[in-house]
Amino acid sequence: MDDIELHRERILRHVSPIITGRFVGFQASYTREVRIGRPLALAVFVTAGIAQLLAAIFRMRPARRSLKDLRKGPEFLVTPVRLRDDLGQTYEIEMHGQLPQSALHRGDLVQVRTQPQADPTLPVRLTQVVNLTTMQPLTPRIPTQWSHLGPALLLQAVVGLAVAGTLLAAWLG
Template identity: 55%
Template sequence: MDHELFPERVAWRTGPVITGHVVRLLEGYSRELRVGQPVLVAVLGTAGLFRVTLLLLASVLRAGAAGGARRRWTELRKGPEFLVTPLRLRDDTGVLCELEIHGHLPQSALEPRDHIQVTVRSQKDAGLAPRVEKIVNLTTGQLLTPRVPTVWSHLGPALLLQAVIGLLLVGGITAGIVLAT
């Protein structure tokens, strides 16, 4: 049978653990991680309160404007992009399975014909192949865990610190008002 005209059918096994041999790592592409609007509004609102406090303090002390380069709402809302690499493996029963690896792995971590054991989880979108959480390369003895950027790493430690301080300011003001009444 001609495999060009009649390609082998690919299955999506949901696991949780699949053992098999790597058939092929397909070309990776980027996918965007969405940031929820309520989370973004809460973080930017409390961080904005801290920035306003800093600006008032800076104007009183005549130290100049506080803060550095700010990212726009659309940039923060867009979210980080991460690498998605489709992986095809033939499991122990001979079924060809397609999975997705999210994040970066060392280039030599997986080679065709490597015997691997993967832990997978189905994705929220049912139209996507299961996502690989952990890979144990039984051929080389490596344990591989792909890392994906999160909403919190996208927002950055500076913005999150400002949001926490802003939240503390709101709590302090609220406590002062409650105690005063």
């Protein structure tokens, strides 16, 4: 057995929704991609395509994106966060998105609200943190599916849906 293994800190997975402890620090960040479901991407793609067809008829420049680009989804920053409770046990949780650098300092007393992730092998996800040292509530912000699709494409999808609904109503009526 190596000396390194004797001194390796044991990192625990926490299961309750609220953790109170001291902020130990942030670990190295990395990015993770959120995939958008095929039905949603296909519905937006088709209905926006109807509006794009109308825009082409009236010689306007619509926003165009491929179905592959829509399915790819937004990337967001994942930062493992370590906390130590009163018993000296260290917990690792994941923070999705970003917080201001000055929001947390090593040794700050924090209360963290967590949520389990879809993949049970991943640590719980931080949804909100209250720095009890400064009494500052903090919520990391991450990109959503809707922000990834963008207002222009969503507006085109709504227009395309309205045109398709109108044509369907005229055809049935």
